[in-house]
Amino acid sequence: MNNPDNLKYAASHEWAKQEADGSITIGITDHAQEALGDIVFLELPAIGRVVKAGEECAVVESVKAASDIYSPVSGEVVDINQAAADAPESVNADAYAVWLFRIKPADSARCAAELDGLLDAAAYGATL
């Protein structure tokens, strides 16, 4: 699968998408779901939790292993994808359609800098 051009990517295999309202939607990449194998459990952050970029924020468990998910940006968790938590295998089916959590940045300048520090699709693809 191609990594969509409209997303930014962390080297730790999360994707981030800036929404029109300024919030950032986060998921895991297709490479990550492929490497993990059958996903059976998502531990998503509590709504209202404040995280820093690079902080452990969620856990994705496959039959094989548990893997920490790091927030690529700083801010407050404003939404989680409960439908994904209820059907974790949906992440395997389409990792770019099934998001995990959404962050509202406290500081938009800092957020822009954090997004700038992520990889674009081509650069991320080159790391795989």
Next chain:
Amino acid sequence: MPLRTPLYDSHLAAGAKMVDFSGWEMPIHYGSQIEEHHAVRRDAGMFDVSHMCALDLAGPDSRAYLRHLLANDVAKLTTPGKALYSCLLNESGGVIDDLIVYFFTAERYRIVVNAGTAVKDVPWMRAQLKGFNAELMVHRTDNHDPVAIIARQGSNARERRRAGHESVAMIAAQGPNARERFWTAFPDSRAATATLGIFQAAEWNGWLIARTGYTGEDGFEITLPTAGAAPAWQKLLDAGIKPCGLGARDTLRLEAGMNLYGQDMDESISPYEAGLKWTVDLKDAARDFIGRSALEGKNARPVRNQFAGLLLLDRGVLRAHQKVITPQGDGEITSGTFSPSLNQSIALARLPAAVAIGSEVEVEIRDKRLKARVVKPSFVRNGKPLL
């Protein structure tokens, strides 16, 4: 350089994802581990288990030797082809390995040990041959033979191969329809194998076909010469048996409550603390097997723990080495996974002996304590949940 089985190319052709397992390059899955798991529970799947090490024991003292070597008693094997599961113990009653021994005559046996442990088992087994008129031969090419590797390193120049003693491959075909599909692939084998009971084997066409497995399902384990492995695999594939990787093998054996050596037991653990008391045969008081003095009598090591199953009641996944908190003290998960058959997480655990089956305990997962129920260490057999 990782070791490869004779089926390596067959795995790549079937789209396997290969991983290192005890120095062997083995398929972990061919796409979806969960689908492979269900194939074995519902229909038929097959595993390449050629990394396991087959040995032949021959000589007039073979039976006496095995009665000394093994915690289970081969004297109960009287029908040719009958198999027995046993622990190989050290002097202090710790588990060196678990294995299956097949009886042909009192002077001829086949033994199959784990892949990663063969390198320590074979020298140990040979050392115990002293005083017995019997010979132990390994079914491996020199490059794959742990003994040959050791011999090349200069420690034992006597190691040798008997002429014609060939390297073998092993395929486990498992599932409710595995035997029927096997007979579709090899119709001529049906007469020799149709009446085999559980844990019984027959020799056919130079193959050993055994009604054994490590999944909790019916099926055959086939040992055959290396050269015939890839064509046989293809025929089984054509008969509708799905290739399955080590990932599914692990979830299947865990659901069946079968121990994995190195994870659920090792040399520091006695079979009594690994749920394997049923494999230790003390009936013949005169039988002096290795480790016996550590398991009974005044010098017996204390049994403080039991081997139990855990069923996670909260959402999450149990994993090896997580701490289990009980009113009677802490225990530890030895193997844990998500059970595809139960759609719930399960584990095997070593818990204080006083913890009752049916009681509720807590498991520490990251920063949380999740609730789990203590159950007998067997979750699914023959396609059906046991809980």
